[in-house]
Amino acid sequence: KQKKQESAGGQEARSKGNIAVIVSTLNNPWFVVLADTAKTRAGELGYEATIFDSQNDTAKESDHFENVIVGGYAAILFNPTDADGSIANVKKAKEAGIPTFCIDREVNANDVAAAQILSDNYAGCVELGQYFVKKMSQKGKYVELLGILGDNNTWNRSKGFHSVVDNYPGLKMVAQQGAEFDRTKAMDVLESILQANPDIDAVFCGNDAMAMGAYQALAAAGKADKVMVFGFDGAKDVIDSIRDGKIVATGMQFPKRMARMAAEQADEYIKGKRDFPQKIPVAVELVTRENIAKYTAYGRQSNE
Amino acid sequence: MALSKTDNIVLQARSISKAFGGIKALDGVSLEIHAGKVNAIVGENGAGKSTLMKILSGVHREYEGQIVLDGQPVAFANPRQAQDNGIAIIHQELNLIPSLSVAENVFLGREFVSRIGLIDYRAMHRETTKILKRLDLHINPRIAVSGLRVGQQQVVEIAHALSLRARIVIMDEPTSAISKHEIEVLFGLIRSLTAQGVAVVYITHKLDELFQIADTVTVLRDGKLVGSSPIEDVTHDDIVRKMVGRDMQNFFVKAYVAESQEVLGVRDVCLAHPRRRDDYVVDHVSFDVKAGEVLGLFGLMGAGRTELLETIFGLHPKRSSGDILLDGRKVEVGSPTDAIGFGIGFVTEDRKLEGLILEMSVAASISLASLERTERFGLLSGAIENRLARDYVERLRIKTPSVKQRVENLSGGNQQKVVIAKWLATNPRVLLLDEPTRGIDINAKNEIYRLISELAKAGLAILMVSSELPEIMAIADRIVVLSEGKQTAEFASSKATEELIMKAAIPKSFGPSKV
Amino acid sequence: MLTLDDHKALLVKFQSLLALLLMVVIFSVSAKGFFSTDNFWLVLTQISVNLCLSVGMTLVILTGGIDLSVGSVLALSGAVMAGLLKNGLELPAFNLFVGFTVLGAVLTGLLVGSFLGLFNGLMITVLRIPPFVATLAMMTIARGLTQLWTGGAAITGLGEIFGYVGTDRLAGVPVRVWTCAAVVGFAILALKRTRFGRYIYAVGGNERAAKLSGLNVNRIKLRVYTIAGALSAVGGLIVTSKLDSATPVAGDGYELDSIAAVVIGGTSLSGGKGSVLGTVVGTLIIGVLNSGLIILRVPPFWQKVIKGGVILLAVAIDKLNTKEQ
Amino acid sequence: MLTLDDHKALLVKFQSLLALLLMVVIFSVSAKGFFSTDNFWLVLTQISVNLCLSVGMTLVILTGGIDLSVGSVLALSGAVMAGLLKNGLELPAFNLFVGFTVLGAVLTGLLVGSFLGLFNGLMITVLRIPPFVATLAMMTIARGLTQLWTGGAAITGLGEIFGYVGTDRLAGVPVRVWTCAAVVGFAILALKRTRFGRYIYAVGGNERAAKLSGLNVNRIKLRVYTIAGALSAVGGLIVTSKLDSATPVAGDGYELDSIAAVVIGGTSLSGGKGSVLGTVVGTLIIGVLNSGLIILRVPPFWQKVIKGGVILLAVAIDKLNTKEQ
Numbered sequence A: 001k002q003k004k005q006e007s008a009g010g011q012e013a014r015s016k017g018n019i020a021v022i023v024s025t026l027n028n029p030w031f032v033v034l035a036d037t038a039k040t041r042a043g044e045l046g047y048e049a050t051i052f053d054s055q056n057d058t059a060k061e062s063d064h065f066e067n068v069i070v071g072g073y074a075a076i077l078f079n080p081t082d083a084d085g086s087i088a089n090v091k092k093a094k095e096a097g098i099p100t101f102c103i104d105r106e107v108n109a110n111d112v113a114a115a116q117i118l119s120d121n122y123a124g125c126v127e128l129g130q131y132f133v134k135k136m137s138q139k140g141k142y143v144e145l146l147g148i149l150g151d152n153n154t155w156n157r158s159k160g161f162h163s164v165v166d167n168y169p170g171l172k173m174v175a176q177q178g179a180e181f182d183r184t185k186a187m188d189v190l191e192s193i194l195q196a197n198p199d200i201d202a203v204f205c206g207n208d209a210m211a212m213g214a215y216q217a218l219a220a221a222g223k224a225d226k227v228m229v230f231g232f233d234g235a236k237d238v239i240d241s242i243r244d245g246k247i248v249a250t251g252m253q254f255p256k257r258m259a260r261m262a263a264e265q266a267d268e269y270i271k272g273k274r275d276f277p278q279k280i281p282v283a284v285e286l287v288t289r290e291n292i293a294k295y296t297a298y299g300r301q302s303n304e
Numbered sequence B: 001m002a003l004s005k006t007d008n009i010v011l012q013a014r015s016i017s018k019a020f021g022g023i024k025a026l027d028g029v030s031l032e033i034h035a036g037k038v039n040a041i042v043g044e045n046g047a048g049k050s051t052l053m054k055i056l057s058g059v060h061r062e063y064e065g066q067i068v069l070d071g072q073p074v075a076f077a078n079p080r081q082a083q084d085n086g087i088a089i090i091h092q093e094l095n096l097i098p099s100l101s102v103a104e105n106v107f108l109g110r111e112f113v114s115r116i117g118l119i120d121y122r123a124m125h126r127e128t129t130k131i132l133k134r135l136d137l138h139i140n141p142r143i144a145v146s147g148l149r150v151g152q153q154q155v156v157e158i159a160h161a162l163s164l165r166a167r168i169v170i171m172d173e174p175t176s177a178i179s180k181h182e183i184e185v186l187f188g189l190i191r192s193l194t195a196q197g198v199a200v201v202y203i204t205h206k207l208d209e210l211f212q213i214a215d216t217v218t219v220l221r222d223g224k225l226v227g228s229s230p231i232e233d234v235t236h237d238d239i240v241r242k243m244v245g246r247d248m249q250n251f252f253v254k255a256y257v258a259e260s261q262e263v264l265g266v267r268d269v270c271l272a273h274p275r276r277r278d279d280y281v282v283d284h285v286s287f288d289v290k291a292g293e294v295l296g297l298f299g300l301m302g303a304g305r306t307e308l309l310e311t312i313f314g315l316h317p318k319r320s321s322g323d324i325l326l327d328g329r330k331v332e333v334g335s336p337t338d339a340i341g342f343g344i345g346f347v348t349e350d351r352k353l354e355g356l357i358l359e360m361s362v363a364a365s366i367s368l369a370s371l372e373r374t375e376r377f378g379l380l381s382g383a384i385e386n387r388l389a390r391d392y393v394e395r396l397r398i399k400t401p402s403v404k405q406r407v408e409n410l411s412g413g414n415q416q417k418v419v420i421a422k423w424l425a426t427n428p429r430v431l432l433l434d435e436p437t438r439g440i441d442i443n444a445k446n447e448i449y450r451l452i453s454e455l456a457k458a459g460l461a462i463l464m465v466s467s468e469l470p471e472i473m474a475i476a477d478r479i480v481v482l483s484e485g486k487q488t489a490e491f492a493s494s495k496a497t498e499e500l501i502m503k504a505a506i507p508k509s510f511g512p513s514k515v
Numbered sequence C, D: 001m002l003t004l005d006d007h008k009a010l011l012v013k014f015q016s017l018l019a020l021l022l023m024v025v026i027f028s029v030s031a032k033g034f035f036s037t038d039n040f041w042l043v044l045t046q047i048s049v050n051l052c053l054s055v056g057m058t059l060v061i062l063t064g065g066i067d068l069s070v071g072s073v074l075a076l077s078g079a080v081m082a083g084l085l086k087n088g089l090e091l092p093a094f095n096l097f098v099g100f101t102v103l104g105a106v107l108t109g110l111l112v113g114s115f116l117g118l119f120n121g122l123m124i125t126v127l128r129i130p131p132f133v134a135t136l137a138m139m140t141i142a143r144g145l146t147q148l149w150t151g152g153a154a155i156t157g158l159g160e161i162f163g164y165v166g167t168d169r170l171a172g173v174p175v176r177v178w179t180c181a182a183v184v185g186f187a188i189l190a191l192k193r194t195r196f197g198r199y200i201y202a203v204g205g206n207e208r209a210a211k212l213s214g215l216n217v218n219r220i221k222l223r224v225y226t227i228a229g230a231l232s233a234v235g236g237l238i239v240t241s242k243l244d245s246a247t248p249v250a251g252d253g254y255e256l257d258s259i260a261a262v263v264i265g266g267t268s269l270s271g272g273k274g275s276v277l278g279t280v281v282g283t284l285i286i287g288v289l290n291s292g293l294i295i296l297r298v299p300p301f302w303q304k305v306i307k308g309g310v311i312l313l314a315v316a317i318d319k320l321n322t323k324e325q
């Protein structure tokens, strides 16, 4: 990936301006892909892009915005830390005349961002929920692993999932615990849960890192083939695992597609275009063993 | 014993100079250490004795001048090299590791190890017990030194130095913390060492000790060498004159103070032992101290004197019983804060651990217990504070370049004076003194004695612990003797004799230092 | 006349100052846009939160303690302010509803912070729990309470007036900066010119000696931890007000930043030695570093590496030049 | 015959042991599934990583220092093992490619960990940078290097053999547990029965006295930090092996867990006092707590609050019963 950055740097000569890529965290490969793609695409379009890591801290994010505003950037490709908390930051940029393009996660305010290219976590998990119900044939015990408890996407996903699953009395959630979107924590937590509930049939995880951890825990307990694991994101490991029949399904978000779109829209904006649709939903696609052939890490086979 | 023979000169210091940030601690001092002799070094507080010894033992690396060992110039990079060259030192301040056992402290850095590299504790404990027996200290070598008292720790330090089997043993005020009995033992040991040809360098402020064991006396003053001569050729007064640089009247004798009403009353005060059930460290002690009176509290190491003072000062409210009276009225002293509120001051035994905050300046240390005095409009005033401090620096002749100097950098004796100044600054009515002249030079001692009697004249009630009989007999109007926490005798000092006092002080169940 | 130690003290301060100036110079020449009034105010406003926490932390560390809970306390008191302001307080038990003015909400938040600090103090003095454990526990507890209070979601839309502290300017200077300036000013005055301040050094320097000199060690510690809690709440006010929202993860990991600032500023973790001015310098060093690296466009992953290296250098400069024990 | 301090030491150990047993009993009756051989081994395997770090941390803290870099060092050395094993090492400069066997990769990883520890030690002894700052800087640096080395993505698919340490059992006991047992055993032996061990206490108890007795304080510290680094690498091995992948965030925040375990185990942060056994108990307390709360199905939000409270209680029990200085 260092190489990519150099290639981006190589364009400085005919740089059309600076674009900031402010991303909620780089602790998760999924967001690293998102940020790198945005940076690279912006580079290809002739901008010099810089990545800012908010480290899941809305205050740090706000510092980044202030720096970007003072630094005279032309546009912000933005992956918010918090749908509500980040509003003020985007407002600030708007007042300074810098357009913000939200990627993947939204900010709960209209007309502050130039456009929001959103992966609909809620809808995605609804679909996942429906597949979950199908696979479970409407009955059985399951465990839910939540992400970072302070993160609104944790709840979007959980709510979307439950909006479907809770309609089936046959499906009993025997445990719901947080594992901070982290692979190690997910493994430890599920291991402990299994002590009290050795007879579960499925685990729904708020992201793919946790799904991998959960699978590891089940494998260690020799239950890998009895318990179904569901993830969300479309990260490399999980795509491979679905192919290998280890994990049942995940919701594919398209970080690369979204990042590219954002970069391109920013380019158009700078070139003068203004009428962007407020929200551009990028459907989350259900990836299962049936349709796995169509997919690769972080996207479709075709458009890779 | 002819000293001119150069062949028995083991160690030579040639025009050594050392300065600490501008302060010249040593200024071209030359010195010869003779094998098989006790080479005594005396001088006022801050004369440079310890600094010189620290240079000889490789503690200070940077200095001017030259050290010659057996005719060969040497420069020690660290204490270890000095040790390896047969130089052992007992530092003035205790240098023990509290959490380690007695044996581990004695053999620190030279533990016995078995073939597979494990420490051989059996052997170490055996050896330690042996050495401690020679010092007549009967304690378990396995216990941690943090459980020992100052005196016992001092003995462990000595044991450490002895265990090195060095050819040159430097002792920097080894007797400051131990009482008569231990001192006797130590002297016996020193004699046997010199008999084996070991060179002993002996630093003390107790001049009469010189005439018991010293062969030569070297006097330092303000970092300069004043003179060096065989003990036979000098008298007590010669030495004092050389130290002080002027004539001095003889040992201070306190004027008798007319009795008046009791200020401090102690009634059946007991202090339970920290661990042992129904065993008392202080056992039903009762006495009065009148205004203008100095009550001397004598006892051997471990008699419970420190604990008694601590109890009066409100440090052990939970473990103690009995009454404290002020002007005949019973008072509840639940904490040092209370005690100070009642006008009690307490000059503690261990200045470094309990008396001073070493990072603080002299001024801050003196004003610490009476800081409100230096306030103006609710804010501290540096001007007032410094004035207060300078006043005491003069009255007590504290040797320091400025009141801004860190107390850490003062010589031991001067640190002690700072502690006393701290308490005088609180204008106390009752002053508790635990070994107030420990490690203080004769000149300063006399000043402190004079100070004590002035304070007494001014109407203070003074309770003073001391392990030095002559001192206590000179200062005190009355003497109370403790032994194993019990009050074994009380004399008017006019009636007291050394024999009577010692007889009362020796514990009935023998074993002067037990834990 | 200055003594050895004043010199040393000066030197130490001067040294970290030197490191700071060095960095400013380097960034000014290398990073175009770094040396500008805009960026000057930016750095000041960006360190304001850490500075508030670090001043409290300095007092705590001077007594020989430590406070790991500053970040969570910041979050909880901020969330309390936001929650009360937005939703008021419902007491179904008495079917009672209490609405809050901005001032009321802010004061309550500050109270909460102080109380949590006091609680730390009580654990440490009364139950004699080591500061590290006591405040670590508080760190977890306060974080949990924040999540409970917010239900895991940010509380937003707190309005103009509340935004004043975090966003507005007074006489051309950001209110946040005024706030810190006041905090720093008071702290320096208290440490240098009041008994309380002197006692803080005494307790940290030699607790037993302090006790024997009649100081009420416990009361001093209680006060210090309470102040630290209150200052964390001030930090919470600033963050919440500037973001116009309180997030449950706010202040996560701030304890390390603030301890770092204090120690880089030359205050010793063993207590008794240090100064608030040093802490200010320490905070600035971190702030300037963050800003400079970003303006220099250093990629995020490299930023960490370089940041660590520079901090080592900055402190090394100190130590090397103040060598000699 | 036992002294004051032995008694205290024993008492302290005994007390935290008491707290531990208390917890075990409570959970056993309240949480079905907690008291089972399965869960017994599970808790042991789950604490194994923290235990490795905490043993190293104990040594460091006994010398009066601290090591905040354990988590990042764990991550970097784990990533190095995984990376070398998966991709080998390319040296385009010499257009050279080096492949690694499992053993080779693991050993290199352990070397990296030890080296980082040594680097900490050098910063602390030679440049006299306070341990807190030195290791804090290392924490950031190592984390950055990890992210650079992994490119921010997890390195997965490391194979059966590599998985041995993290997942397999030997004579019915998980290999991880064997590993910790060995580490703990050696540490205890070293501390109690070797010069090096006693010197660690000496340095922490009274550094000046240690110097004056001719101990080479710097060398002792260097060794201790190197060991801490090596043990972090062991932790890295276990985590990576059990997850069959090295993630760039691995070990994030572990430094606090491990310091907590050490302090809860009764080791004093000011150095010179403490024991590895205490640390084992401390680690168990944390592990049992985590496991118990999950099995009890305590709602996520409440877990933090309760965890903090219980830790306070556990330590308070100690202190109250060992009251009197």
Ligand SMILES: Nc1ncnc2c1ncn2[C@@H]1O[C@H](COP(=O)(O)OP(=O)(O)OP(=O)(O)O)[C@@H](O)[C@H]1O
Residues within 6 Å of the ligand: B020, B021, B023, B024, B025, B043, B044, B045, B046, B047, B048, B049, B050, B051, B052, B092, B399, B409, B410, B411, B412, B413, B414, B439, B441
């Ligand atoms: N580390 C230091 N830093 C600064 N000054 C020092 C230091 N050590 C000693 N001094 C100064 O050097 C002088 C000599 O001190 P030293 O301890 O040698 O005196 P001393 O003869 O041992 O006095 P005492 O009999 O009280 O022990 C004193 O003025 C002291 O203030």
Ligand SMILES: Nc1ncnc2c1ncn2[C@@H]1O[C@H](COP(=O)(O)OP(=O)(O)OP(=O)(O)O)[C@@H](O)[C@H]1O
Residues within 6 Å of the ligand: B146, B147, B148, B149, B150, B151, B152, B274, B281, B299, B300, B301, B302, B303, B304, B305, B306, B307, B308, B349, B467, B514, B515, D004
């Ligand atoms: N640290 C300690 N641990 C346990 N017991 C102690 C300790 N210090 C003192 N003691 C007990 O208290 C008794 C009195 O000790 P203390 O130090 O008060 O004697 P002292 O008369 O003051 O002698 P010194 O002149 O050494 O101070 C001792 O006999 C001992 O049993």
Ligand SMILES: [Mg+2]
Residues within 6 Å of the ligand: B049, B050, B051, B092, B172, B411, B412
């Ligand atoms: Mg001396």
Ligand SMILES: [Mg+2]
Residues within 6 Å of the ligand: B305, B306, B307, B349, B434
């Ligand atoms: Mg005593």
